[in-house]
């Protein structure tokens with residue numbers, strides 16, 4: 001497998017303190033892993049340096065060589081040197097370093113952004129993409145996996161991913177995808193989701209026998225659908241359900257979807273705001289190939305994932321690194337480690353014990369530009385077996 005330098009490589013000096021740590025097993029300190037109130041600053045910087053070297057190079061399967069340029073007397077030599085190291089062959093072709101202007105423009109001038117989402121036009125994920133980037137071009141994908149791949153293959157700039165809902169809870173599969181892929185969370189979007197019951201023109205809701213929708217949407221309308229006495233049928237996404245109802249033309253089948261989907265697929269809205277909780281909010285993440293440069297100009301959140309050793313109080317210690325620094329946690333999620341779901345711990349007196357092995361996902365309210373966040377992660381690194389920063393991004397405070 002070839003190694004290829006990605007654009008982030010040139011940004012590393014600008015984001016020294018802000019990026020994630022990966023695979024920290026080999027760096028763990030054998031010394032003090034007890035809680036303490038201060039940390040050694042030099043150590044924090046050291047671990048960031050380690051991260052940068054790991055983040056600078058991403059393995060790719062299909063490296064396309066850059067054409068060498070000989071526009072200066074030293075050009076050929078320079079090209080040979082960089083080629084032999086397997087890095088950039090042409091330093092002039094490197095992307096320019098990101099600046100604070102890039103960060104602010106990425107949220108305002110969105111005209112050329114292409115955003116992949118799972119579903120078809122009219123899906124809530126598409127609306128979330130348009131909320132984040134009002135002038136963006138939305139690109140439908142059949143699966144979430146395809147949306148991730150579209151970003152990785154440079155077919156689109158970003159992907160939007162529903163991650164949790166105020167009624168249905170976490171979308172676990174999407175947590176797993178975050179870890180499996182190497183994209184960065186660059187933004188979050190919180191959106192009120194008002195579900196409608198849709199049907200063919202002239203149908204009354206009492207006539208419906210069957211209702212199609214995305215499982216999350218069906219779960220969010222559990223009581224309404226139960227009271228209607230309909231059979232719930234899963235569809236890939238809410239807009240896809242509306243499309244099926246429209247194209248199949250079955251009068252006793254409805255869909256739970258958005259008002260926008262009703263308009264797109266020419267269906268009647270039989271009932272509005274049918275979700276069980278009127279404050280039905282879904283949180284979406286926007287993912288990109290490169291992280292943003294975190295600031296302190298507004299409230300930021302940082303998302304991390306880590307694993308811990310087995311033992312009493314380890315999770316307590318992990319969470320205390322934030323509490324000790326007055327950092328608020330907004331989310332904690334645990335997922336099984338799919339490749340190593342069980343950990344065997346040998347206790348020579350009592351034989352070996354088998355434990356479920358977990359990944360912990362945490363969102364905390366602080367920017368990686370803040371020393372307290374850097375210290376907290378340096379501290380966590382002391383007893384985490386693995387730690388990765390999934391992204392640091394502005395909090396969505398507008399609803």
Ligand SMILES: O=C(O)C(=O)C[C@]1(C(=O)O)C=C[C@@H](O)C=C1
Nearest residue numbers: 123124125162214216237238282
């Ligand atoms: O099916 C859609 O329209 C989606 O965008 C998916 C999705 C989800 O996965 O949670 C998004 C928002 C709503 O919570 C319901 C469904």
